[in-house]
Amino acid sequence: MNAKDWKILLVDDEREFITTLAERLELRGIPARVAFDGESALEAIAAEEPHVVILDVLMPGIKGLEVLERVKRTNPLVQVLLLTGHGSTRDGIEGMRLGAYDYMMKPLNIDTLIEKMESAIDYAKKAATLAGKTDGQ
Amino acid sequence: MRDALFMGRVTASATHELQNILATIRESSGLMDDLLAMSSEGFAHAERFKKGLTVLAEQVERGMVLTEQLNFCAHAPEKSPAGADINEAVRALVGLSRRDAARRKITLVLAPGRTGLRTSLRAVEVMDAVGAALDAALVALPMGTQLMLSVEEQGGLGVVRLDSPGFEALRATPAWGNLAEVTAALGIGVSAGPGGMGVVLALPRPAA
Numbered sequence: 001m002n003a004k005d006w007k008i009l010l011v012d013d014e015r016e017f018i019t020t021l022a023e024r025l026e027l028r029g030i031p032a033r034v035a036f037d038g039e040s041a042l043e044a045i046a047a048e049e050p051h052v053v054i055l056d057v058l059m060p061g062i063k064g065l066e067v068l069e070r071v072k073r074t075n076p077l078v079q080v081l082l083l084t085g086h087g088s089t090r091d092g093i094e095g096m097r098l099g100a101y102d103y104m105m106k107p108l109n110i111d112t113l114i115e116k117m118e119s120a121i122d123y124a125k126k127a128a129t130l131a132g133k134t135d136g137q
Numbered sequence: 138m139r140d141a142l143f144m145g146r147v148t149a150s151a152t153h154e155l156q157n158i159l160a161t162i163r164e165s166s167g168l169m170d171d172l173l174a175m176s177s178e179g180f181a182h183a184e185r186f187k188k189g190l191t192v193l194a195e196q197v198e199r200g201m202v203l204t205e206q207l208n209f210c211a212h213a214p215e216k217s218p219a220g221a222d223i224n225e226a227v228r229a230l231v232g233l234s235r236r237d238a239a240r241r242k243i244t245l246v247l248a249p250g251r252t253g254l255r256t257s258l259r260a261v262e263v264m265d266a267v268g269a270a271l272d273a274a275l276v277a278l279p280m281g282t283q284l285m286l287s288v289e290e291q292g293g294l295g296v297v298r299l300d301s302p303g304f305e306a307l308r309a310t311p312a313w314g315n316l317a318e319v320t321a322a323l324g325i326g327v328s329a330g331p332g333g334m335g336v337v338l339a340l341p342r343p344a345a
């Protein structure tokens with residue numbers, strides 16, 4: 001799958017951070033939607049079923065790990081990359097236990113992020129094949 | 138203890154915010170870098186711009202290291218059932234003490250030590266004791282020298298070693314009294330390093 005066909009959702013209440021990250025991904029030909037809280041992230045995931053969700057752990061309202069749990073119940077093939085800080089690596093590890101594909105610490109290295117997204121999409125494709133489900137692409 | 142835990146919670150929250158600030162600065166400067174790479178031809182100040190962006194990236198890296206160490210300090214008063222990781226505590230202390238040492242023109246070097254060694258103490262107690270030894274060493278060492286610290290295992294105990302100056306010179310410093318008091322209160326053994334150089338702090342083993 002070409003990067004232009006990836007469906008990426010970025011979720012963080014740090015608006016400047018996440019919109020700038022989306023812009024940088026788009027400059028590299030990767031379309032990315034943004035959500036600024038857990039509630040709107042869940043709505044976007046239900047409506048668009050993105051391939052990968054980049055999800056901040058610490059947000060007001062519904063926390064990142066709760067969003068992750070709900071996503072894994074309703075859309076298990078959606079891969080989630082968690083964003084943590086140095087003080088919240090425990091959340092990253094807990095997130096992996098709950099089904100997150102991986103976690104990354106802020107500030108991000110965009111090349112590493114893209115590598116992880118590609119790897120998560122490959123994993124999702126294999127998982128979909130195993131589950132007897134195709135995404136039609 | 139309550140005070141330290143309270144200040145730790147406040148500091149942890151602030152370091153999280155600082156990480157968000159640094160992340161935003163990194164993405165914004167990264168975006169400028171991306172745009173510059175796409176359209177630098179004809180831009181008279183492209184080189185100056187690139188230099189500025191490189192400085193920004195370096196300062197973000199510097200800030201990241203500091204916030205990581207501060208975040209460690211924020212959690213250092215917390216009691217962990219597994220005990221404190223000695224190497225992590227010493228690494229955070231050394232990182233945060235570099236500036237103080239540099240004022241005396243002394244370079245701190247943390248040897249790549251044994252990882253995973255633990256003690257029954259809290260991380261803040263390890264930092265307090267090693268910090269007291271560091272205070273004494275920084276007073277006794279001549280300017281322009283290097284001070285090596287290492288974390289090792291000796292006889293089943295986690296030890297922190299400062300390799301200079303001489304043990305007797307350390308004992309003669311005004312800071313020795315504080316080191317003696319802290320180590321006695323925490324049950325830390327204090328002895329001279331090999332050949333009478335430096336000081337070795339033997340930390341209590343973690344609870345089984």
